[in-house]
Amino acid sequence: MEIEIIGLKGIPLIKKGDDLSQLIIQAAELQGIQLNNEDILVIAETAVAKAEGHVIQLEHVEPGERAKEIAKHTGKDAELVESIIQESNEIIKVGPDFIISETKHGFVCANAGIDESNVDKGLATPIPVNPDISAHEIREKLENNTGKSVAVIISDTQGRAFREGAIGTAIGISGMSPLWDRCGELDLYGRELKTTSIAVADELSSAASLMMGQASEGIPVVIIRGVNYFQKLRNESATIKPLIRPKQFDVFRE
Numbered sequence: 001m002e003i004e005i006i007g008l009k010g011i012p013l014i015k016k017g018d019d020l021s022q023l024i025i026q027a028a029e030l031q032g033i034q035l036n037n038e039d040i041l042v043i044a045e046t047a048v049a050k051a052e053g054h055v056i057q058l059e060h061v062e063p064g065e066r067a068k069e070i071a072k073h074t075g076k077d078a079e080l081v082e083s084i085i086q087e088s089n090e091i092i093k094v095g096p097d098f099i100i101s102e103t104k105h106g107f108v109c110a111n112a113g114i115d116e117s118n119v120d121k122g123l124a125t126p127i128p129v130n131p132d133i134s135a136h137e138i139r140e141k142l143e144n145n146t147g148k149s150v151a152v153i154i155s156d157t158q159g160r161a162f163r164e165g166a167i168g169t170a171i172g173i174s175g176m177s178p179l180w181d182r183c184g185e186l187d188l189y190g191r192e193l194k195t196t197s198i199a200v201a202d203e204l205s206s207a208a209s210l211m212m213g214q215a216s217e218g219i220p221v222v223i224i225r226g227v228n229y230f231q232k233l234r235n236e237s238a239t240i241k242p243l244i245r246p247k248q249f250d251v252f253r254e
Contacts, residue, residue: 003226006033007211007219014046014220016053021141024221035148038230039223041138042208045156045171046118047220048134049125056083056114056124070094080114080124087112087126103127106244107171109158127156131172132239139174151175151230155205155212161252168209170201172240176233178202179242199243200233 008027014020020043028035049055063071063078067085071078075097085091088101092108101112105127113127128134131154139152154172159165170178178201185193208222 001226001228003207003224005207005211006031006223006225007217008033008221008223009219011047011218011220014050016050016055018051019141020047020051020221021138021145024138024142025145027221028223033223035142035146035150035223036225037149038151038227039148039225040151040153040176040204040227040230041142042153042155042168042205042212042222042224043135043138044212044220045113045127045131045154046115046125048128048131048138048154048172050119052128052134054126054128055119056126058083058122058124070099074099080111080116083114083124083126084112087114105131105171106241107158108250109156109169113156113158113171115156127171128154132174133172135172135174149175149234151234153201153205153208155208157209168202168205168207168212170199170205170240170243173201173238175236175238176201176230177235177238177242178240180229180233200229201240201243 010030011023011027058079061079061082063082067082068078071081074094084099084101087103089104090102093100099111102108103112114124116124119125135152135154139150142150152174153170155168156171157166158169180198180200182193182196187193204224211222212219
């Protein structure tokens with residue numbers, strides 16, 4: 001299997017109301033690229049949030065007492081802390097310069113996924129309201145406009161427990177299953193796999209993140225081409241939910 005990872009250059013700074021599907025098609029055409037069947041498009045969540053107008057103006061946020069108390073403990077601005085609280089189901093752990101929470105989507109991550117990078121000063125972008133719906137709407141428009149069968153992944157950069165450094169992580173998906181259950185297949189020695197489930201959406205998000213970068217690269221969309229297991233995972237009604245470990249099975253949470 002040979003996989004291509006193609007960063008789409010020339011996509012302008014996203015603003016509220018922009019049609020990401022059209023910007024993707026236009027950027028691809030400028031690079032002499034046409035979408036193919038079985039292409040997987042990975043899109044940075046910041047671009048999606050900005051297009052949907054899901055942006056926080058921090059100066060308009062009124063911190064509550066809980067936010068002020070957490071701000072003292074963490075060293076973070078109280079307005080940002082209040083925003084994190086508002087975007088969370090639960091604040092799990094706080095400490096100097098960190099807040100770990102469960103978002104309203106069920107993701108456990110730092111700062112409820114709120115990002116202050118790649119937006120104007122004083123603004124922050126939370127995770128889109130429903131990344132699965134966002135992915136589905138973008139995929140539907142791309143398929144209608146190109147006639148090609150594709151998948152769309154919305155990705156975010158998140159840290160990991162017990163590991164330094166952040167990686168691309170899938171938070172929304174449309175067109176393919178996020179998990180590949182390989183139980184029942186045989187390994188190289190003929191042994192049957194019993195518990196092997198691959199988080200392919202996260203693997204693809206991390207691969208795309210290498211091209212996107214985290215600073216001024218300006219590549220919010222990546223095409224991944226040549227994935228030979230696409231048809232096995234094709235799923236019109238897929239959501240990101242299978243990647244979220246149920247709380248009762250999370251052995252690391254108190």
